[in-house]
Amino acid sequence: MDNDFRLRMTFWGVRGSTPTPQIEHLNYGGNTCCIEIRLPNNEVFIFDAGSGVRDLGDSLLEEFANQKLDLKVFLTHFHWDHIQGIPFFQPLYQPENKVIFHSVAFPEGLHRRSGSKNGLEETLRIQMAHPYFPISLESLAAKKEFKEIDPEPIKFGKLTITPFPLNHPGQTYGYRIESEGAVIVYATDLEHGHAKLDKVLRDVSQNADLLIYDSQFTPEDYKKHKGWGHSTWLEACRAAGDAQVKQLALFHHFPSYDDGRFYEIVQLARSKFENTIGAQEGWSLTL
Ligand SMILES: [Zn+2]
Numbered sequence: 163m164d165n166d167f168r169l170r171m172t173f174w175g176v177r178g179s180t181p182t183p184q185i186e187h188l189n190y191g192g193n194t195c196c197i198e199i200r201l202p203n204n205e206v207f208i209f210d211a212g213s214g215v216r217d218l219g220d221s222l223l224e225e226f227a228n229q230k231l232d233l234k235v236f237l238t239h240f241h242w243d244h245i246q247g248i249p250f251f252q253p254l255y256q257p258e259n260k261v262i263f264h265s266v267a268f269p270e271g272l273h274r275r276s277g278s279k280n281g282l283e284e285t286l287r288i289q290m291a292h293p294y295f296p297i298s299l300e301s302l303a304a305k306k307e308f309k310e311i312d313p314e315p316i317k318f319g320k321l322t323i324t325p326f327p328l329n330h331p332g333q334t335y336g337y338r339i340e341s342e343g344a345v346i347v348y349a350t351d352l353e354h355g356h357a358k359l360d361k362v363l364r365d366v367s368q369n370a371d372l373l374i375y376d377s378q379f380t381p382e383d384y385k386k387h388k389g390w391g392h393s394t395w396l397e398a399c400r401a402a403g404d405a406q407v408k409q410l411a412l413f414h415h416f417p418s419y420d421d422g423r424f425y426e427i428v429q430l431a432r433s434k435f436e437n438t439i440g441a442q443e444g445w446s447l448t449l
């Protein structure tokens with residue numbers, strides 16, 4: 163039976179760069195990037211597979227015990243904080259499950275000397291190759307597919323996922339996620355100040371229900387990290403205001419900011435864009 167909503171988004175990992183399991187970070191959360199999009203028919207789409215995807219995998223196995231899982235994973239890029247949870251994603255270890263990885267960004271030609279079909283598969287394979295990890299990606303029992311996709315809208319029933327480019331070292335793509343008029347924009351990792359891509363972000367975010375935006379730094383700390391590929395809470399508020407989104411989630415929290423510091427940042431952001439939250443593990447939005 164279908165649920166009575168169009169889309170549900172849940173944060174499983176909100177931290178940028180590296181997990182921060184120390185206790186003073188755990189109100190907002192210490193796991194790296196992972197969000198879940200759930201459709202009313204219980205189809206699950208996963209965006210990024212940082213350390214937060216481990217917990218999501220365990221939760222899915224519990225919720226759908228004795229059922230086959232058919233999961234679609236969309237990656238923004240391959241920095242560790244977006245893929246490091248894959249070796250610990252338990253649905254990959256069970257033969258009845260299917261996991262389809264999708265990415266627009268992929269290293270060209272990387273697979274030429276290995277048996278991998280493409281750069282997406284090869285990048286994920288290398289992460290688990292000897293001597294980095296004891297179990298190889300190819301030996302995991304689930305059916306796996308690796309789809310290198312074009313930056314064009316992809317449809318899954320009523321759901322449309324539209325990749326769009328972000329200003330970040332290496333190729334990186336955000337995703338506009340829309341179903342029956344409900345719109346969530348997942349925009350991490352990005353650095354503001356690239357006129358063309360700043361405009362693309364505003365265009366795809368126009369009137370969105372939720373904009374999830376890389377707000378890694380305060381404007382002061384940003385000055386020391388120019389060119390690192392991240393933005394600020396102030397730029398997040400500007401983008402949210404320009405695009406007239408309904409709600410803004412500050413995301414990809416700097417590992418050095420503890421809960422107290424980040425709480426202050428959220429209050430500052432609310433003075434510029436009222437309906438702002440600090441992304442918090444476990445927080446859900448149902449549309
Ligand atoms: Zn990142």
Ligand SMILES: [Zn+2]
Pocket residue numbers: 239241330351391
């Ligand atoms: Zn990155």
